[in-house]
Every structure is written in C-alpha cells, then in structure tokens.
Amino acid sequence: MSVSPQDVEKVALLARLAISESDLPEVTERFGRVLGLVDELNTIDTETVVPMSNPHDMHQRLRPDTVTGQNDRENLMASAPAQEQGYFLVPKVID
Amino acid sequence: MSWETVMGLEVHLQLATQSKIFSGSATAFGAAPNEQADAVDLGMPGMLPVLNEEAVRYAVKFGLGIGARIGERSVFDRKNYFYPDLPKGYQVSQFFAPIVCEGVFEVPLEDGSLFPIRITRAHLEEDAGKSVHDAFSRETGIDLNRAGTPLLEIVTEPDFRSAEQAVAYLKALHSLVTYLGISDGNMAEGSMRCDINISLREKGSDALGTRTEIKNVNSFRFVERAIHSEYERQADILDSGGSITQETRLYDAEQNVTRSMRSKEVANDYRYFPEPDLLPIIIDADYIEAVRATLPELPGAKRARFTADYGLNDYDAALLVPNHALADYFEAVVTAGGAAKPAANWILGDLTAALNRNEIDIAASPISAAQLAGLIVRIEDGTLSSKLAKQVFDGLWAGEGDADQIIEARGLKQVSDTGALESMVEAVIADNPDQVAQYLAADEAKQKKLSGFFVGQIMKASKGQANPQMVNELLLKKLNDQS
Numbered sequence: 156m157s158v159s160p161q162d163v164e165k166v167a168l169l170a171r172l173a174i175s176e177s178d179l180p181e182v183t184e185r186f187g188r189v190l191g192l193v194d195e196l197n198t199i200d201t202e203t204v205v206p207m208s209n210p211h212d213m214h215q216r217l218r219p220d221t222v223t224g225q226n227d228r229e230n231l232m233a234s235a236p237a238q239e240q241g242y243f244l245v246p247k248v249i250d
Numbered sequence: 251m252s253w254e255t256v257m258g259l260e261v262h263l264q265l266a267t268q269s270k271i272f273s274g275s276a277t278a279f280g281a282a283p284n285e286q287a288d289a290v291d292l293g294m295p296g297m298l299p300v301l302n303e304e305a306v307r308y309a310v311k312f313g314l315g316i317g318a319r320i321g322e323r324s325v326f327d328r329k330n331y332f333y334p335d336l337p338k339g340y341q342v343s344q345f346f347a348p349i350v351c352e353g354v355f356e357v358p359l360e361d362g363s364l365f366p367i368r369i370t371r372a373h374l375e376e377d378a379g380k381s382v383h384d385a386f387s388r389e390t391g392i393d394l395n396r397a398g399t400p401l402l403e404i405v406t407e408p409d410f411r412s413a414e415q416a417v418a419y420l421k422a423l424h425s426l427v428t429y430l431g432i433s434d435g436n437m438a439e440g441s442m443r444c445d446i447n448i449s450l451r452e453k454g455s456d457a458l459g460t461r462t463e464i465k466n467v468n469s470f471r472f473v474e475r476a477i478h479s480e481y482e483r484q485a486d487i488l489d490s491g492g493s494i495t496q497e498t499r500l501y502d503a504e505q506n507v508t509r510s511m512r513s514k515e516v517a518n519d520y521r522y523f524p525e526p527d528l529l530p531i532i533i534d535a536d537y538i539e540a541v542r543a544t545l546p547e548l549p550g551a552k553r554a555r556f557t558a559d560y561g562l563n564d565y566d567a568a569l570l571v572p573n574h575a576l577a578d579y580f581e582a583v584v585t586a587g588g589a590a591k592p593a594a595n596w597i598l599g600d601l602t603a604a605l606n607r608n609e610i611d612i613a614a615s616p617i618s619a620a621q622l623a624g625l626i627v628r629i630e631d632g633t634l635s636s637k638l639a640k641q642v643f644d645g646l647w648a649g650e651g652d653a654d655q656i657i658e659a660r661g662l663k664q665v666s667d668t669g670a671l672e673s674m675v676e677a678v679i680a681d682n683p684d685q686v687a688q689y690l691a692a693d694e695a696k697q698k699k700l701s702g703f704f705v706g707q708i709m710k711a712s713k714g715q716a717n718p719q720m721v722n723e724l725l726l727k728k729l730n731d732q733s
Contacts, residue, residue: 169519171332206346208325208524214532220267220304223274226285231292241283242391245334248381 158187253450253485256458257410257477258370261423263402263433264377264441265308271376271400272299272342279439287379287394293337298527305400306531308432309349309374310541312402315430315548316369318353322533326374326525335379335392343403344373345522349531350402356550357415357422362564367419368407375401396440402432408447408458413477417470420444425549425572443468446477449494450484459484460494464508467501476501480508552577560590569598575613582619588626596622600643617646624653637714638662666717668724671708674716675724678707679732686732701725 163183167174174182228241237244270277273290290297313320325347328340350372356364377399382391404423410416424442427433434441449461464480467473479501484494499508547555549571556567556577570580576597583593601622605612625642628634634642634657645656657663665671679686682704689700701722708721 165519169330169521208347209526209529211529213529215301215529217303217306218274218300220269220302221274222269222276224269224276224286224288227288228284231287231289231294232284237389239386239389239391241285242382242385242393243284243334244386244389245392246390247388248334248383248390 158183158190162186251485251489252453253481253488254453254455255411255413255477255481256408256449256451256461257416258408258447259406259410259416259419260445260447261404261420262377262443262445263312263404263427265305265400265402266431266433267302267304267308267400269302270398271302271305271374273398275398277399279436281395283391283393284395287397291337291394291398293339299342301528301531302400305374306349306533307541308400308430309372309402310533310538311430311432311545312372312404312427313350313353314538314542314545315426316353316355318369318372319351320533320538321347321349321351323347324349324373324531324533326528326531327522328525329375329520329522331520333378333381334390335381335394335397337379337394337397341376341378342525342528343375343522346524347530348373349533350404355406355419355422355426357419358550358553358568359415359418360565360568362568365415365418367409370405370407372402372404375403377401408449413474416446416477417474420470420473421572422549425574429546429548429574431546437468437470440468444473446473446480448477448480448484450481450488459488460496462494462496462508463498464501465498465511472501472503475503475506476508479506483508556580560584560594562590562594566591566594566598570594573612575611579612579615579619583623583626586620586623588623589630592626592629593622596626596643600640604647616649617643621646621652628653628657632666632717633657633664634662635664635714635718638664661715663715664717665712665715666720668720671716671720671724672728674708674711675704675721675728678704678711679728682707686729689729690732701729704729 160179160183163174163179163186166186232238232241232243235243264277265271267277269275270291273288275288275291276286278286290299310320324344326342327345329343329345330340332339348371350369352371353369355367355369357367359365377396379392379394379397382393385391406419410419420442424435424437427442428435436442444467446464446467447461448464449459451457451459462480462484464476467476480499487494495510498511500511501508553564553567553571556562556571557564562570571577580593580597583597584590601615601617605615610616625634625639625646628642629636629639638657641660641662642653642656645651645660646653650656650659685700685703689697689704692700704725705718705721708716708725709718
C-alpha cells in the first residue's frame with residue numbers, strides 16, 4: 156500500500172510526533188513498507204476466524220466495588236512540573 | 251422550504267458505583283481536587299486497570315431493562331486523543347464489541363401513547379478529568395477526581411423528529427435508570443449528559459442531511475432549547491442556499507445559541523484498537539438470569555398497573571410513575587385507605603405545589619402518606635368540604651397532627667345537620683327581603699345566578715363549615731316556598 160507524505164504528517168500530528176521536513180521522505184518510505192506487510196496479511200482469508208482482542212486465552216477477572224484508594228495527592232503530585240490549590244497546572248487550554 | 255429535523259442522541263450516564271471503573275478510588279461528588287485520583291487514574295507508568303464488577307452488573311441491568319441483547323463477549327478498546335484532562339492519552343471505551351447491543355425503548359408521550367426508540371448500543375467507558383479554565387490567569391487547572399468514573403454511553407438510532415420527543419426520551423431514560431438504581435441521575439452534577447446529533451432534510455425526503463453534534467447538554471430544558479436554536483441556525487443556512495459543516499458544537503445557555511468548538515476542528519480520528527491491558531468480558535446465560543431476577547418493577551409495568559388496578563387515567567399515571575419515590579408515596583396513601591383518584595389529585599396538586607414551593611423532596615414530605623390518607627377519608631365521608639379540606643391540609647403541612655386532630659382542634663367539621671342548616675337558610679332569607687323579591691321575579695337562568703348570593707351569605711355565617719351541597723338543596727326549596 157502506498158502512503159503519501161501528507162498521510163504521514165496527519166498520523167504524526169494525531170500521535171503528537173515531530174517529524175522534520177528532511178526526515179519525511181524516509182519515514183514515508185518505511186511507513187509504506189510496514190503497510191505493505193499488512194497488505195500481505197490481508198490476503199489471508201479470515202472470514203471464519205473470530206478477531207483476537209488479546210493473546211491470552213482468558214477472560215477478565217472482576218474486582219468488588221469497594222473503595223480501597225486513600226487520598227495520596229501530595230505524593231502523587233510531587234513530580235508534577237506545576238501545581239496550585241490541588242490542581243495540576245498545564246498551559247492555558249482555550250476551547 | 252419546509253424542513254424536518256432528524257436526531258439521534260448519545261447519553262453519558264454516570265454509574266452509581268462506590269469506586270471507579272478500573273481503580274479503587276472513590277467516586278463521591280464534591281471532593282477537593284485530585285484527592286480521589288490514584289496512580290491508575292493518573293496514568294502512571296506500570297499501572298494496570300482491574301474492572302469493577304458492579305459497573306458490569308449495572309450495564310447488564312440496563313440492557314435487560316430495555317430488552318436489549320447482552321453481548322456475551324465484549325471487549326474494551328482504546329480511543330486515542332490528546333487532551334490535558336486525559337492523562338493516559340487514550341480513553342478506555344468499547345468500540346467493536348459493546349456490552350449492550352441493539353434494543354428498543356418504549357417512551358411514553360404526554361397523550362399516553364408509546365413511542366419506540368431504537369437503541370443502537372450501550373457501552374462501558376471511563377470518564378475523563380475536569381479542566382478548570384477560569385481559576386488561573388495563565389494556566390488551566392486539571393482535576394482528575396472524575397477520571398475513571400464509570401460511564402455507560404447509550405446511543406440511539408436517528409429516530410427523533412422533534413425536541414419534545416427527545417426530551418420525552420431523556421425523561422423516560424432518567425426514570426428507568428433511577429428505578430434500576432444504576433445511576434443517581436443527578437443532571438446538575440453531570441450524572442447524565444447528552445450529545446445531540448442533529449440534521450435537517452426536506453420534508454418527505456428519506457436522505458439524511460449533514461449533521462452537527464451538540465455536546466454535553468445537561469438539562470432537559472437546555473436540550474429542548476439547544477435543538478430549537480440549532481434547527482433555526484441550520485434552516486437559515488439551508489434556506490439561503492448554503493451547506494452545513496459537519497462539526498462539534500457547544501450550547502451556550504446564556505445566549506441561547508450553539509457555537510462551533512474550534513479546538514475539535516481536526517477531524518476526529520480516534521484510531522481505536524483493542525485495549526491490551528484488559529481481557530474480554532464474558533457474560534453467560536446464568537449471569538444474565540441472576541441479574542434479571544434482581545430487576546424491580548419498571549416504569550412501563552408500573553404505569554400499566556396504576557391504570558388497571560387503581561383506575562387512574564394515563565395522564566395521572568404518567569405524572570406519578572417517573573419519580574419512584576412519588577409512586578411509592580401514592581401507593582402508601584392508597585394502602586392507608588385513601589381513595590386512588592383523590593389521592594392522585596392531592597399528590598399531584600396541593601402536595602407537589604407545596605413541596606416545590608419549599609424545595610422539599612417527596613421523600614422528606616412533612617405530610618406522611620398515612621396523614622394524607624386520613625384527610626382523604628374525611629372528604630369522602632362528607633366530614634370535610636373541599637374548602638375545609640384545604641385548611642386541614644395546611645394544618646397537616648404545619649405539623650398540627652393528623653386530619654382528625656386538626657378537624658377537632660380547629661373546629662372544622664362540616665355542618666351537615668339538616669336542622670342547623672335550615673335555620674341558617676331561614677335567617678338569611680328573612681334578613682334579605684329585597685334579594686328574595688328580586689329572585690322570585692327573575693327567570694330560571696337568572697335565578698341560578700342570584701341564588702349564589704344566598705349561598706355566599708350562608709357559608710359566611712357558618713364560617714365555611716356548612717355542607718354546600720345541602721345548603722343548595724335547602725335554599726332552593728325554601729326560596730321556592732316563598733312564592
């Protein structure tokens with residue numbers, strides 16, 4: 156499958172990856188090769204195969220609905236770059 | 251051009267669990283910022299989610315409540331996007347295999363008819379945190395207490411054609427989930443939030459127009475107003491030959507307009523893939539039957555029973571049933587001996603008015619169901635006229651005891667003694683010879699009107715305690731005897 160530099164730029168933006176102008180041709184080429192491999196996998200008939208969502212042949216264990224968490228704010232916020240009045244601070248987000 | 255509105259709704263319902271969907275943090279409302287967020291909620295490296303069994307049970311309860319198919323194998327997926335209040339960079343949701351599959355929800359309309367809405371799916375997911383934009387001058391504050399709160403997202407087919415239908419659906423849904431006990435349904439605290447997908451098309455057309463999505467509307471009234479306002483906006487554009495841009499919009503209640511959310515302009519591309527940290531949820535028939543056995547009587551069944559067993563009309567039943575506590579109160583009044591129809595009238599009339607005036611919930615009503623039943627019994631047996639009954643009601647509200655005590659203490663017994671009433675009637679006739687003459691000279695229609703004067707005088711003389719029906723009969727007889 157061929158992929159355009161614009162496709163790569165879009166995916167990079169969605170994943171918040173910075174790809175420089177000079178790296179773009181090479182990344183596009185490598186990206187295309189990975190998708191080529193996926194194309195090859197797509198030629199296999201999987202009509203009767205249930206999609207695998209997890210490699211383990213097990214199902215989800217559940218936990219009882221009890222509050223076990225303690226207020227550990229001070230500890231958990233210790234490594235935050237900025238905080239005030241109990242909030243994590245991030246650069247202003249305007250909607 | 252004449253336009254038809256086509257809408258589908260997505261409701262985010264907060265499930266009433268004690269702890270979060272994937273962690274042991276508390277979900278209680280109103281805690282100080284970040285005091286109910288642990289390492290899992292914060293997306294710290296190496297943390298793994300463990301699914302809350304109650305969230306699963308609530309989702310299945312909902313599915314059974316609307317008669318939907320339950321996914322016997324459902325899977326969590328990652329919905330990938332970046333926003334500061336989403337610490338992991340993805341939201342754990344269900345995309346490919348939801349826990350609740352297709353179903354039909356019957357929504358009662360005001361005229362008592364049922365309006366079927368197709369439910370596409372309902373899936374479990376975690377809520378994001380909260381961004382606080384106005385508390386800090388140069389930064390945005392992030393509170394992750396809400397991150398990881400279990401949500402059930404309920405998605406409908408585009409089956410709505412009017413704001414009234416949409417609101418009726420939301421009210422019925424609110425009633426259902428509070429009956430099921432799976433959510434507190436507190437809209438002001440964000441327990442039920444609604445996204446509206448809305449498009450217009452020419453009346454009579456089958457094609458769907460380009461839609462917009464109005465996000466996070468959190469009251470019935472705002473839903474109605476947001477739909478009307480977005481209809482006007484889209485109709486104006488289409489009428490002038492323009493086209494609608496597919497986008498996400500927010501409803502601004504103060505200005506009563508919807509606004510484009512510019513930050514979401516980059517087309518949504520969430521790149522869903524199966525969440526490798528969680529295994530599939532397997533739900534077998536035994537589990538489903540065990541949950542089914544715990545279902546309470548649901549609003550639809552209760553409405554039917556109220557009309558069949560108590561002889562209520564659809565209108566009264568539709569008003570009593572949605573609020574579980576109100577329906578219980580009504581049944582308690584009837585059990586305590588109050589006749590059903592008057593019980594419904596008092597509850598929906600004077601009692602609801604008094605509760606609303608004082609902002610009291612029915613569960614905390616100062617008048618108990620037994621006390622209201624006592625009042626109704628005294629109206630039915632003729633002790634109280636409707637006017638006196640209101641005074642007794644006021645006494646009950648003020649905590650003066652039960653109906654009989656108030657009747658005794660305030661001396662409110664209706665006078666139904668023929669001898670006493672006769673002498674009152676005679677006195678009024680004797681005191682007003684001019685009006686009597688006028689009455690006797692009048693034609694039948696006019697007489698009816700003039701008799702009101704005498705009734706008024708008698709009621710006044712008896713301080714409202716004369717039995718009005720008997721006064722009427724005696725009065726007419728005595729007046730006609732004068733001629």
